[in-house]
Amino acid sequence: VILKKLASTAASPSDFLTVLSTCKRLNTLGSNSLVLAKASPKVFAVKPEKWSESSHRFLKSCSDAGNVEACYTLGMIRFYCLQNRGSGASLMAKAAINSHAPALYSLAVIQFNGSGGSKTDKDLRAGVALCARAAFLGHIDALRELGHCLQDGYGVRQNISEGRRFLVQANARELAAVLSTTPSALMSGNWLTWNPLPHLRHGNVVGPGCPLLSDFGCNVPAPEPHPANKFLSGWFSGKKDCVGVGLRLCSHVGCGRPETRQHEFRRCSVCGTVNYCSRACQALDWKMRHKMECTQAERWVDEGGVNGDANGDDGMVIES
Template sequence: MSSRKRHKTAVNLDSLPDDLLLSILSKLSTTATSAADFVSVLITCKRLNSLGLHSLVLSKASPKTFSLKAKNWSDSAHRFLKLCADAGNIEACYTLGMIRFYCLRNKGSGASLMAKAAINSHAPALYSLAVIQFNGSGGTKNDKDLRAGVALCARAAFLGHIDALRELGHCLQDGYGVKQNVTEGRRFLVQANARELAAVLSNGNNKPPWLTWNLNPATNPHPRIESFTGSGCPLLSDYGCNVPAPETHPASQFMSEWFSVRGASPGPGMRLCSHSGCGRPETRKHEFRRCSVCGAVNYCSRACQALDWKFRHKAECAPVERWLDEEGEDVAGEDDGEGMAMVDS
């Protein structure tokens, strides 16, 4: 072994130009796997801390760079997320917009941030604004704008957003906010299923079983496949294909955690969407629609209803002859050809 000592070369950051450091920090913010990875570099010295908050760096920050647990939410976390949004980071605009609109109850600011992201063709923001229009969120029932919701949904669907494709398909099949076109609606639903499967095949998931087939109808609580001649369009699971649930967006994950640590209630008499991957709460009583079969679950959209039916509710839904809602209105259960329908509460 050589007895020579290894000489460590210290890099003097003061000798490096700002452009080079900004390029390095931008790459870091883009590839960081957590907020801690990024912050640990910023606290190294004052110069890195200053340059790390440059708009060029924050505009390229990945969602994982500014994602955090709801229990760790603080004024400083809010300020950092706002800095990212002000720098033009579209994902930050959407995330902060969702948090302000649904968690902090700042409807105007939240919707404005989501609109900023939507203008830049951010598909999740377009879809979220569509859901707000469909439900009249933040206002009264009379504030619903179904045509605006369909238009926003169509734009998000054009960009390949799977939930938007599914929502638009249901709107066309039901004539909800648009002229009824069953054939075109079925086409969008089939396209949503195809994109869902393509996303699973391309995500590099090596943990088995990432995609399985269940050919035994006895294990299926609702062993039926709808005919393509009808108004329904079965999901992939209806053919026995068990596709894993899609990855939850950080904004939705934050909202789910936010209300979970606060007793899982957004307010007196208000409910959360029953789809676990959503996280949206009601902004007024009876905003979401209930399952017309059992009346035990409620959803912010038909897309959430379809996904929850596939991953969970299909095995739990127990039809009843009649059930009463909170207003005392008697509502009969009915089937829409896809396992369950929804009715206004």
């Protein structure tokens, strides 16, 4: 019982492994499936530079014990880093069957892109279904993705008003998540000050409009990436040869996903200099970084386009 509690609350791999190295008896007990099944994501959050056969075996032992976080993390590593597509997808599916929202969303991204296969392997309807399930479980990126799909009619019948509702809900949940972990932020006026986007400051928008929630200056920090995404980012960081010739990484820093074939990811249709594995990553990167760098953002507004492939949900204007 004590080891199960330790495994579920450990803040790093060393917190858990140090105890196991104390004596042979503890090492044996720590390898019990009941303990490994309760291990927290931080227990197997190994750094890419320390990846080894032993860390691979430990993650596999956790996943074999039924630890859904381990299934998802090892699935992502195998699918993208080790290029073992079948095994990686199977592990993510194992986690998804147990209602693991990040696994459901990651499988949706794979279906939307046809990752690991050809362009004809895309299954938009399956992607939408997986996204809807993850969104139902409260996954914010899945909410964003589903909102864009509905708004654009991508893999599902177009419903602009419902799509925008999901996008606003995603922003609201994102803000609520930050406020719940940082209660002092409620007392700060900076969270509630409207800081319109640069292209909205010059009166470029024609007609009455109301920007989405994050345009009102809810300057939330970037969400903490999942350990699996951190591993991917570290694995491919500065290793172009690991990605593959002609392949690109998702430009959102909290993602880490690489292309599995050339031209798999979408480009920003305005500047064409950044690439994204999903609309959700595109929306987040636009809000956190790219809106300050996109060289032709004004053209997008001047043309009056509401382009899901260009700027994500935070650059759009809702008609009142």
